[in-house]
Amino acid sequence: MLRSFVGACLLSTSVLVQAAIAGDARSLQVVVSKNDQSLSLYEDGEVVATSRVSTGKSGHETPSGIFSILDKRKYHESNIYSAAPMPFMQRLTWSGIALHEGNVPNYPASHGCIRLPAKFAKSLYGMTSRGVHVIISSADVSLQRIDHPTLLQPKAADEGRLLSDIEMRPATFDASLKLVEVAVNEKTSSVPAKATSKVTGAPLRILITRRGEREKIMDVQRLLTSIGFDAGVADGYSGQMTINAVNGYKRWKGIKTTGPLVTDEFLDALYASTGADAPPNGQLMVRQNFKPLFEAPIHIKDPQVALGTHFFEVIDIEGDRAEWNGLTLENHIPIAARKRLGIDVADAPGGYDQLRTVLDRIDIPADVRERLEEQLAVGSSITVSDLSHGLETGQGTDFVTITRD
The missing domain is CATH 1.10.101 (Muramoyl-pentapeptide Carboxypeptidase; domain 1)
Structure with a gap:
């Protein structure tokens, strides 16, 4: 009877995994809990598979934060640790953090990567694509559905219209790079622009943070x-x-x-x-296809209170309605950073409902919102954080938000 029960569980997991393979990889999300040494795979906002993992041991801890898959290799050898094999490698940072097959005891044992059991590593590799988000947390967190007026909703773009008439700023974090080009919608057969942007558009990666120096x-x-x-x-x-x-x-x-x-x-x-007005206190930055797109100032209410660290992602679009989910991560703001940013209250408000509370504080100008909504696609995400992007955000990445290094 026990063998039958275990077999049924394994069969159920296999069916769920196969269902995920058939879906759009942009609707996949991976959540790793370091405390539980576990991984949960979400598709369309629902958990479709789980696995044991082994994260970084003491002295080589796996960073917590919001990442995305940057590169995939069926077989890779470590450039840092004596060419150690890393089958089914899925890179999260260019500095060496990745998901890959490896030994998975019931405790942290890696040098910073997230080790997966062999069969699961192979299955997960087959499901994902570059850009799939991986959220790593010390605590056990889970994604939840959320509906809020601040969250973007799909909007049809005018045919042949320049995607934005707002003032362009250099959308780069490297002073040597040039201004980005702005895309133009092209008329295509009988498919409406709205449907095209929803189905084929690359997801937007949006970071909302405080304005700094x-x-x-x-x-x-x-x-x-x-x-x-x-x-x-x-x-x-x-x-x-x-x-x-x-x-x-x-x-x-x-x-x-x-x-x-x-x-x-x-x-x-x-x-x-x-004769210019003083600028708002927040900044919205956008990336697409692993490249900076544009950025614009926004307003954040109660700037003396910490925002916290929050993640939102579009998991489905039906007609003119986007379905979002999100989660709140642990938030660690060094004292020096609090002083520099003018944060007097370090604990983000909202208790168990921090997602809606932080969205209540964000005011996105109408012209910026219009541009974003014209390009909204499944997999588009918003990260809200007191601290801006760090050194891991660069060429060939989405925004990488580290909550604990």
């Missing part, structure tokens, strides 16, 4: 250029052209040029000179 410098560069100072490309980096423009403006206004480059006195004078 980089965004402040971007505004300074843009405003200085608007009044005749050559501050260079508005990329958020204080290169020599920007420094020369800032100091030139300071000399014009009788502001001392020693000390910090950007001071409150300088900013007040610059905004007064240009």
Whole structure:
């Protein structure tokens, strides 16, 4: 009887796994719990398979956060640990964190990767594609359905219309890169633009965070250029052209040029000179196909209170309605970062309903929302975090959000 029961369980899991294989990989999500040493695979918001895992041991802990699959190799050898074999490798960071087949005892034993049992590693490899999200948490977390007015809904794009008429900013985190090109919708046979964007459009990766020094410098560069100072490309980096423009403006206004480059006195004078309103306190950044697309300022209510770290993803689109799910991750903000960002209350509000609470605090301008909704597709995601992207976000990645390194 026991053998029959175990066999039935295995058969049930196999059926569920085969169902996932037949679906759209963009609706898949992987959630790993380090405390439980377990993995849950979601499809269309439902758990379709689970597995034991072995994460990083003491001194080589697996980072917690929000990742996506960057690369896949059926057979790979470690570049760090003596060419150790890593069959069915699915890379999460370019610095060496991956899912792969390996020994799975009932405790953390790896050097940072997430080891999977052989059969499950092979099955999971066959289901996923590049871009599938992998959420790693110390605590046991689960995805839940959520409906909220702040979450984007699909919107038909006008035929032949430029996808955005909002002011473009450099959508790059590398000062050496050029401005991104903006796509144009092309008329295709009898398929409406709305249906095309939903079915074939690459998912958007959206990060909502607080504005920092980089965004402040971007505004300074843009405003200085608007009044005749050559501050260079508005990329958020204080290169020599920007420094020369800032100091030139300071000399014009009788502001001392020693000390910090950007001071409150300088900013007040610059905004007064240009007649510009003070910028909102939040920033929305967008990536698509592992490349920066665009970014824009937004407003965050109660900025002195921590946002926390939250993840939302479109798991299905039917007609003009997108179905979202989400989860809240542990949030660790160093004291220095809290001071720099003006956070007085470190615990994000909302208790067990933090997802809706944080969405209540986010105000996305209508023109930005319109552009995003025209390109919304299954697999599009929103990450909300007090801390912006880190060093793991770069060329050939989505936004990588680390909650504990």
